[in-house]
Amino acid sequence: xxxxxxxxxxxxxxxxxxxxxxxxxxxxxxxxxxxxxxxxxxxxxxxxxxxxxxxxxxxxxxxxxxxxxxxxxxxxxxxxxxxxxxxxxxxxxxxxxxxxxxxxxxxxxxxxxxxxxxxxxxxxxxxxxxxxxxxxxxxxxxxxxxxxxxxxxxxxxxxxxxxxxxxxxxxxxxxxxxxxxxxxxxxxxxxxxxxxxxxxxxxxxxxxxxxxxxxxxxxxxxxxxxxxxxxxxxxxxxxxxxxxxxxxxxxxxxxxxxxxxxxxxxxxxxxxxxxxxxxxxxxxxxxxxxxxxxxxxxxxxxxxxxxxxxxxxxxxxxxxxxxxxxxxx
Numbered sequence: 133x134x135x136x137x138x139x140x141x142x143x144x145x146x147x148x149x150x151x152x153x154x155x156x157x158x159x160x161x162x163x164x165x166x167x168x169x170x171x172x173x174x175x176x177x178x179x180x181x182x183x184x185x186x187x188x189x190x191x192x193x194x195x196x197x198x199x200x201x202x203x204x205x206x207x208x209x210x211x212x213x214x215x216x217x218x219x220x221x222x223x224x225x226x227x228x229x230x231x232x233x234x235x236x237x238x239x240x241x242x243x244x245x246x247x248x249x250x251x252x253x254x255x256x257x258x259x260x261x262x263x264x265x266x267x268x269x270x271x272x273x274x275x276x277x278x279x280x281x282x283x284x285x286x287x288x289x290x291x292x293x294x295x296x297x298x299x300x301x302x303x304x305x306x307x308x309x310x311x312x313x314x315x316x317x318x319x320x321x322x323x324x325x326x327x328x329x330x331x332x333x334x335x336x337x338x339x340x341x342x343x344x345x346x347x348x349x350x351x352x353x354x355x356x357x358x359x360x361x362x363x364x365x366x367x368x369x370x371x372x373x374x375x376x377x378x379x380x381x382x383x384x385x386x387x388x389x390x391x392x393x394x395x396x397x398x399x400x401x402x403x404x405x406x407x408x409x410x411x412x413x414x415x416x417x418x419x420x421x422x423x424x425x426x427x428x429x430x431x432x433x434x435x436x437x438x439x440x441x442x443x444x445x446x447x448x449x450x451x452x453x454x455x456x457x458x459x460x461x
Contacts, residue, residue, distance in 0.1 A: 180343070188427075194234055203227060204320035205302075225355040226356065244266045283297070336427055340428045343416070368412045382412060422435050439461055
């Protein structure tokens, strides 16, 4: 040590100072984390809305080509041995598959052999084999980033079936399956041939496609398996307050009612878009507070989770004559 120089005192953090710094950092993280999560959800919701707009353009492209909207579900022809009054339980192509040429997905559309059908789980093995590509291919267009679970297989009542999940289902309105033909009040129906001009309530205030989270029940876009001999049900996921099961066609469509022809279980009287109580033939999302829908004019609207059932039925109806104010949803 040089003469005249005193040793410098080395001072570190005291315990109190260290705890204070940690508390400040923890507070900042607690404040920033929700903001980061909210920003990410906003981005996911925006992407989800963009998907719905692209789907809307494809559906309107289909309408321009054929002068009708695509059927929600193109059911297979009834077998001679099946009762004419029975519900349509067979396989069929979905609305999503039919609009692919207008969504820049022509190669996937061309890979389908429509002559063989989508695939009967009871024996149409040729259709199941030849259309394996379109049954299993995943397309981001039909997946909401907030929905999660974009991989198959599809979980239905009593097991699983091969298929590519989707998270958007057609709006069939009030669809009663107690007797054919199934004349729903919505825009996209089983074997439907509804033109956009049929939405006399106004295309901008009529639902066309909505979200369904896989937390509630499965959804698909390309088509549905089925059986003309036995019922293959679509059931709500375990742990839901609704334990209902419905026909497998509701992989492709959602409805507002009625609940009287459910195969088993029952639907509670609750808000229609509440994921805690939504049935397997309904709509729900992981977006906080509500669910996004594509309207008949191609616009996208966010409907509140607290939406009243009568208002929801009115929005799903294409020609009911209901008067619904903008402040109702």
